[in-house]
Amino acid sequence: MTDAGTDQIAAPDRTCGEGPHDRLVLRNVTVIDGTGAAPYGPADILIEGNRITGIWETSSSASLTERPAAEGAVEMDLSGHYVLPGIVDSHGHIGNTQQAPNSEYVYKLWLGHGVTSVREVGAFNGLDWTVREAQRSDRGEIAAPRIHVYPAFRPGPAGSAPILTAQDAVVWVNDVAERGAKGVKFFAASPVTFSAALEELARLGLGSACHHDQRRASQVNALTSARWGLGSIEHWYGMPEAMFRDRTVQHVPAGYNHNYEPDRFAQGAHLWLQTAERGSKAWEQTLEEFLQLGTTLSPTFNIYIGSRDAARVRSSEWHEDFTAPVLWDFFQPSEENHGSYMGDWGTEQEVAWRHAYAKWMSFVNDYKNLGGRVTAGSDSGFIYKTFGFGIIEELELLREAGFQPLEVIRAATLHGAELMGIAEETGSVEPGKLADLMIVDEDPLANLKVLYGHGHLRLTDDGLHRVGGVKYTLRDGIVYDAHALREDVKHLVRSLKEAKEEGIPLHSHPE
Ligand SMILES: [Zn+2]
Structure with a gap:
């Protein structure tokens, strides 16, 4: 049996997201691992292909020389950032x-x-x-x-x-x-x-x-x-x-x-x-x-x-x-x-x-x-x-x-x-698991609103700002600029509204 299908438009082939990389190092992050354990850091996370292969806690007894080498790796310096599943x-x-x-x-x-x-x-x-x-x-x-x-x-x-x-x-x-x-x-x-x-x-x-x-x-x-x-x-x-x-x-x-x-x-x-x-x-x-x-x-x-x-x-x-x-x-x-x-x-x-x-x-x-x-x-x-x-x-x-x-x-x-039924593969930040992660530059444990796509409103000495918003999302080791994805959506919504005002049909199939 097959079904009648849908009018909904399938996603186009991927043009955004980078990787998976042979070696990717996320440097100096705070890890909220998803198991319920307290946050820890600063830590370096090594991702090879689509999988987390090591996590080094830089403040532990491990010396800096034991940190994953930068050689041949793509590095992201993420001081002040939080990494979550x-x-x-x-x-x-x-x-x-x-x-x-x-x-x-x-x-x-x-x-x-x-x-x-x-x-x-x-x-x-x-x-x-x-x-x-x-x-x-x-x-x-x-x-x-x-x-x-x-x-x-x-x-x-x-x-x-x-x-x-x-x-x-x-x-x-x-x-x-x-x-x-x-x-x-x-x-x-x-x-x-x-x-x-x-x-x-x-x-x-x-x-x-x-x-x-x-x-x-x-x-x-x-x-x-x-x-x-x-x-x-x-x-x-x-x-x-x-x-x-x-x-x-x-x-x-x-x-x-x-x-x-x-x-x-x-x-x-x-x-x-x-x-x-x-x-x-x-x-x-x-x-x-x-x-x-x-x-x-x-x-x-x-x-x-x-x-x-x-x-x-x-x-x-x-x-x-x-x-x-x-x-x-x-x-x-x-x-x-x-x-x-x-x-x-x-x-x-x-x-x-x-x-x-x-x-x-x-x-x-x-x-x-x-x-x-x-x-x-x-x-x-x-x-x-x-x-x-x-x-x-x-x-x-x-x-x-x-x-x-x-x-x-x-x-x-x-x-x-x-x-x-995929907890052996994903759902927590641990070596051996797939690199399915989100990265944010504010602490979500202090304020979950920093995860909203439009950010969290904060008054500082230099005025009112939107802070937070997920910064990167990794799925199977592919790194997405989450902000850019949301900008794409904003652009689409704006153009659909303009089209609506001009009376162009909102939903049409690509020829
Ligand atoms: Zn439902």
Whole structure:
């Protein structure tokens, strides 16, 4: 089976990024290694080809002569800089033609924010198209992070066989596995097909993620699917239902219609408010069982953040320079576009969501403190969240949830890599691992805002300045000037806006 494909424009062959180099030395850096260990430095990092082959701590007993020789090596003097693992985004979408003018726009924003690995959960541009992009990226042909493709669990194009039985599910899983899927994204699968698919994925050693669609959550909540072997719970759906003790289904007001998104998102907050209290037996038992099952939480706090303060997401500082006109249009309140539900979003909705966030965040933080794995996912391309910026906001929201800065970085790097099954190769700054790194000239542990592409605003003696912004992103040893990538995006956005003003169609295929 192949799919119908997409109108989305594939990335052009790579013209930016240098390397991988035979030998590259990053001199005098401070290392935040992603494992949760405290920062250390100054250190020199030797990269040969696409791999880190040595780290020398220049303040340790190692003498300077033991530092990697400069001979024949490309050297970067990075005094005052911090080196971290590249960010692993556990929930990304490349975006369709309504969300992004082309895929290059998305990839450059990802790399421009230090993102080196993404789980593409849904493959909404089609499995085959998305796998092709992932393979081109792996070969270094396009400037993009590594992409693991998780197609949505649903029949292929019109006319494909429906997935009705356990056997159908097994056949479907094997088909997408052969076509290059690294896992599957579930929404509202029936118990019989969902459990069979998870069993087959486990047999094949592939991953799984689920957005527990509320139309199915009365039968399959997050704990049900975790018991069947689900890898990660996306967003917040399905967890409150697992902790219901004074009811078995969510109470929704008369007239509620799940398919009407203003209703659905307004009532989403009340789902958290209707579930068990923090510290209750139900709360503790649920966390404990997720821990025993090894389930990962991929909360994507940032994507719903407009629900608690719509004005803030509508007016985010980066929209002007970085949000493509087509994406801006997609964000506007409408009854057609997914996530465009804030057409009449008032105080009552926002206050409910603020309370819901407090409870949801404490659940996620409690899970982390028990030893559970939590990752950072962006879900950008919806609800005023622009690619790249969303993942950095996710780090800030993990911080707000109670994660220490080092725990935030670990969630966004090593723990994401573990979830993707690539932690032996990437996710931390250690000899032997791939050179998937981000480099920044401000301390992100002191202020995560320095990772935003538009930088952090600071008043100094000589005026108001933007500082920070990821400076370099290394993916497989290829060194990208992250600032230049973001400038490319700004230029594209500017030209698209000009074209729009002149009435030229915004989205057209290259001939
Ligand atoms: Zn999503």
